[in-house]
Amino acid sequence: MGDLIAERRQALETRWGAWTSTTLSGRFDMVAERFGDRPFVITDEATQTYAEVAAQSQRIAGGLADLGVRRGDRVAILIDNRAEFVPVKIAVARAGAVAVPLNFQYKAEELQAALAHSEAKVLVTIGHSMATDFLDALDAIAPGWETAGGGATLPTLEYVVVVGGGRDGALSLTDVAARGTDITPPETDPDSICDIVFTSGTSGHPLAAMLTHDMVLRSAYGSAYHRGFADGWRICFALPMYHVFGYVEGLLAAMFVGGAVVPRQVFNPRTLLEAVAREHVNEVLFVPTMTVGVVEEAAQRAYDLSSLESVFSAAAPAPVWLWERVQRELAPRTVYTGYGQTEVSAATALTMPGDALEVVSETVGACKLGGAAATEGYDGRLAQYRTVDPFTGEPLPDGAEGELSVRGPIVTRAYHADPERTAGMIEDGWLRTGDLGSVGADGYLRLTGRARELYKCGGELVAPKEVEDVINRFPGVGQAYVAGVPDERMGEVGAAWVVPDGDAVLDPEVLRRHCRTHLAAFKIPRMITIVAAADLPTTATGKVQKYRLAQSAVTS
Known part of the structure; x- marks a missing residue:
């Protein structure tokens, strides 16, 4: 195993030589020139080669330029894991614009908040997802959007482009591509912003991490190097490409070896394993909830998984028994877990091939x-971790448990239009992660909890305040408190404690339906408890102690 990984790493280094900073579209064109006839994106509907994606992205970039998109403008992308996502993503970079990939589980108010905060000039959207009809949502947000853009509600939004059409009078992606002509890409600095990616809820104070071209490309190259991709490596995932896990660890990492991605629009263990067998996939990307479903499916039916070399499951802890089942049912050559977040361009830490x-x-x-892709001062790696006091931010001695803090060439330098959050979370290049843990003498990170209230449900970050705000808007609600509690399948799930207003009578299921109307599925509390204000645990000054509420949910 060690010799094989070393050979593959050397082949990657030989192919690309010393690191050269480029834009995303510039690097893609370099790959497409070498591997134009190879497949890059494989879906159930179509297979796109590198050359085809390059040509499509050039036409779309020309069309965006014809609409008035200029260097630095924001283009929001609301597309699920269908083939169109990739050429649109490359086209935005080619036009010198900034991509704002959006969660396709958003409801109308979440979409409005994201578009407003990012100050998007163009939105490229699918008509609907399983969660939301986006054309109806746009009708509610900005009536007349087909010809008037965002109107007074979203004054920066000039155009909405619909993938596949579906609305009379609206621009389709085909229309935009038809308007495109060969354009000379604007001079774009590789250290300029490539992506603005939301990390949390968007109805209150969204966190929008700004990632440069060089950050996401260095991170992707490092992933291909660390995990030892072979030439033509194929990666299958149902993780959304708006998320850095699917985008960087999947799409961009595969690109560096002329490989392909096999994105799934919906997570279904059976059809995913069928795709692995049919497309001779080498690696799968999961969060633990997916891993459980896949190993259960593989135990029930026979699949030809002889091509599968690697299983990478991250975003939440997974017990030893689950990894044992992965080895027994899927039989990969190696398994990986890792650690990262949107602000650090996907994974900054990974286990090593062959780790126990x-x-x-x-x-x-x-x-x-x-x-x-490593830079000077990082001992051949792309990041450096330390721990700090969660309250004062002061660095702690080596090995001490505290809040993990990270710096490196792939770590964001700021949040978009949020100087307060930037100043509070980033100091001298060090980003405070919000996670508690330690860095061992061996360099391995061990997580012990969360320093702040944000929690991850199925790999998606949830801001309790956003959920609380939605619940508090329901008639008869006096107070609402939300916290994450451990869950074996999802990592963490939301629990809510709701205090009625006066004599109001509240039904947890009705509250859950209210949340379902306004929030993406992963944000909806799994447990809702109606409580009296007197029963809430508080400090001496009257502040509710959410950690004690969470403890009560676990013990009950």
């Missing part, structure tokens, strides 16, 4: 190797 299952279960790996 106990290591993969009890740690989240050591800082990701960078190969040629």
